[in-house]
Amino acid sequence: MTLRLTNSLTRRTEPFEPLQPGQVSMYCCGVTVYDLCHLGHARSYIAWDVLRRYLLWSGYQVTFVQNYTDIDDKILKRAAEEGSSMELVSERNIDAFVADMAALNILPADRMPRATQSLDAIRELIGELQAKGAAYGADGDVYFAVMKHAGYGKLSGRDLSEQQQNADGRVSGSEEARKHHPFDFALWKGAKPGEPSFPSPWGPGRPGWHIECSAMVRQELGTTIDIHLGGADLIFPHHENEIAQSEAATGQQLARWWLHNGMVNVGGEKMSKSLGNFTTIRALLESGTSAMTLRLFVLQAHYRKPLDFTxxxxxxxxxxxxxxxxxxxxxxxxxxxxxxxxxxxxxxxxxxxxxxxxxxxxxxxxxxxxxxxxxxxxxxxxxxxxxxxxxxxxxxxxxxxxxxxxxxxxxxxxxxLGLKPEGESRPGGAAIGGPSEAEIAAAIAERQAAKAAKNYGEADRIRANLLDQGIELIDKPGGLTDWLRG
RNA sequence: GGCGGCAUGGCCAAGUGGUAAGGCAGAGGAUUGCAAAUCCUUUACCCCCAGUUCGAAUCUGGGUGCCGCCUCCA
Structure with missing residues (x-):
């Protein structure tokens, strides 16, 4: 038996075979670190964690890279709201991400590059694209010219000529006016007054969203990787654009396999920040749902199908x-x-x-x-x-x-599957603010005596009393009583 | 409008040509002072219509419903 995976690029489930026998390179689009991760992120990263664990278990050597997008409008907005800085907001949320992933027993990536630390590779890539005529500058911005790239639309099944018509009504605003084609996208954004910026041959500014992934993939894993991962909502435009940039620059295929996970839905709608229907990983864990329960919940459905959170x-x-x-x-x-x-x-x-x-x-x-x-x-x-x-x-x-x-x-x-025994709640487990083991044992003995005297009212009172303190009694055959700290 | 996906028992969810895994819930039984826990047993012809086939949940065509993407998004 060989592993078969559904490749978004071909829309087929095909036998998986890495470029280098026995070695797999994987890149997963990470988070924009402007806020805490929610269940949608959890689902995605649990799915890819399982893929990675399975490949490792199957004997492959796996190199797994996941990025942090730490330059972004939303981070800047958040920083402005808090009177903080882009760096502080990013750092805080990266720390939270690491903690959340660890809590879910998701293996840390081998390398986790950040956009702010990959600027050389980004600028180099933009320069190459410009040299090849695939990019053009406009008022301090640099855009990718989708019409110059023959394969544009191959991942998402889009046709540029049709899209042109459909997009006509939307063309508005200054950025749109600068683009040659509505689907052209920014590789480099010129800095607006007061914004943090980085130097570049095109003037101070910051990279567009898509270019960082292309640059990091190449820097960390090479020209062509085996598997590129992400949520289905990234297929267009993000992954389509990533392919266009990378393949226009290198002339080589960016990734042989594209895997996309289905969305987490709430009441039939996608869980998302903008809809406000999200639950953060943190909030769920704090509300008493265990990490392994969440993993089981996610893994009970197939990764490509939508998963309704109820x-x-x-x-x-x-x-x-x-x-x-x-x-x-x-x-x-x-x-x-x-x-x-x-x-x-x-x-x-x-x-x-x-x-x-x-x-x-x-x-x-x-x-x-x-x-x-x-x-x-x-x-x-x-x-x-x-x-x-x-x-x-x-x-x-x-x-x-x-x-x-x-x-x-x-x-x-x-x-x-990343599932491991969780929480020792049997006798011997640590008491956190509850009655001690000795106290419980004493109460059980007391109840035992009451039962022997057929004083069941008293026995039930003791049981209820312990339950109030989070101790659940379980009578076993043979007169023994076990207990659980809940 | 374009592209893609999905529809299986009360709920969640596998199954891609030969008479429906698993989990949860429910029912019956065992056990128990009661309860809980545990153990045993048990519950479906697969959205609709037409077709292909000896045979379809599984393939084809047509419906209906739902979702995602087309703007930031895992």
Whole structure:
């Protein structure tokens, strides 16, 4: 089996093969750091994190580059509102981005270039485009001439002559007046009074949005990369323009594969800053949704399809994760021991089948939904074991031995999806402002006594009292009482 | 208007020619003083119409509905 991926460039799902055998270069369009990331960003970056993890797991050497857009009108606007500076706003949001990604267990990119630190490469690229006649200057701005690039529109399926007509009514404003064609776009923007600016052969100013990606891709990964990633909303104009710039300059293909993720919707509409219907990653995590629940929620749908964000769907994912997490926690316990080769062999057939089904699902354009189904099925026996072993069942402990290999596989496959055991809430977990373990044990003993005396009113009162303090009691067969700190 | 995508049980969501994975919720049972948790069992003919085929959720054509992009956007 080989990995098949849907390439936006060809609109087909094709077998993936990197330019250099065994090595994959990937570039992902990052964020404009004017604000916190929301669930749309989370979805996108989780999807590509899974692609990266899967490639690594499959034995590829992967170089992953993601940029920060730290020069932008919105950053300037934000800085002006705060009486701050572009640098401070950017720094703050880059820090937040790093923290949010780490919280979601998204592997950090190998390199994360910033527009402000890539100006030489940007200016060089603009210069080349101008030398080749693909760009023209106008009042301190420099524009890319889309009509000079034969392939323009190949990614988004646009036809320039038709677009010309459709765009006629929109041509207005000074920038539009300077353009030769409505779809021409700025490579370099001349500085307006009071704006931060950088020197250039065309006068002080700053780079346009699209050019930075072209410059960074070339600088960090070379002329032609294997995979370029981004949200479907970037196909036009951003990615189309990136292709035009890079390919006009180098004469070579920019990226062999273009992968685009579907949008996160709220009530049938795209989640976005402008619509104001967004939830930040931070806010969601702070409201009590765990990072792994969010990952599960995202991964249960295929990455190219729209994903509707609802509290119901999220709650379903939370419950689903609770069960999977229990299995993973046990697996981490069981899988860590050294049990010898004899037990490993016992479950090998079942395991290799699971591994195969998982790979087959992932090979099919990253069918994480199907891959998760495999994971849930593998986790099932572990879950039931987890529940039995808690009451010290000797038989269960013996089974645990036999399931050692299975535990490792479950952890391994979960890891490919970036899912890891989360939050130790069983006895022994750290108390944060709640009753201590000793206090809980005492209360349980008290309730036990009340139950023995058939004083159920008192027993229920103790239980309710603990629940108020965030401690949930679970009676197990055999008279034992377990508890969870929620 | 142009380009692209989607429509599967109460909800989410796989499935791309041979009689529908998985998760959540629900139901029944076991267990329990009760509850929770857990375990077992269980719930669909796939938007509509026509066609291709021995056979279609899966292919073709036509509808209907919804979404994204065409302006900054993951």
């Amino acid at each position: 509290t119901e769907a999220l709650a379903a994912a939370a419950t689903g994760w609770k069960g999977l997490n229990a299995a993973l926690q046990l697996a981490a316990q069981v899988g860590s021991g050294d049990w010898g080769p004899a037990t490993e062999a016992q479950a090998s057939d079942l395991l290799s089948e699971g591994r195969l089904r998982f790979s087959a699902a992932m090979d099919d354009d990253l069918n994480t939904s199907a891959a998760l189904a495999v994971l849930f099925e593998l986790a099932k026996p572990l879950r039931s074991l987890a529940n039995r072993s808690e009451r010290g069942d000797a038989h269960a402990a013996a089974e645990a031995l036999a399931l050692h290999a299975e535990s490792q596989l479950v952890l391994e496959l979960a890891g490919v």
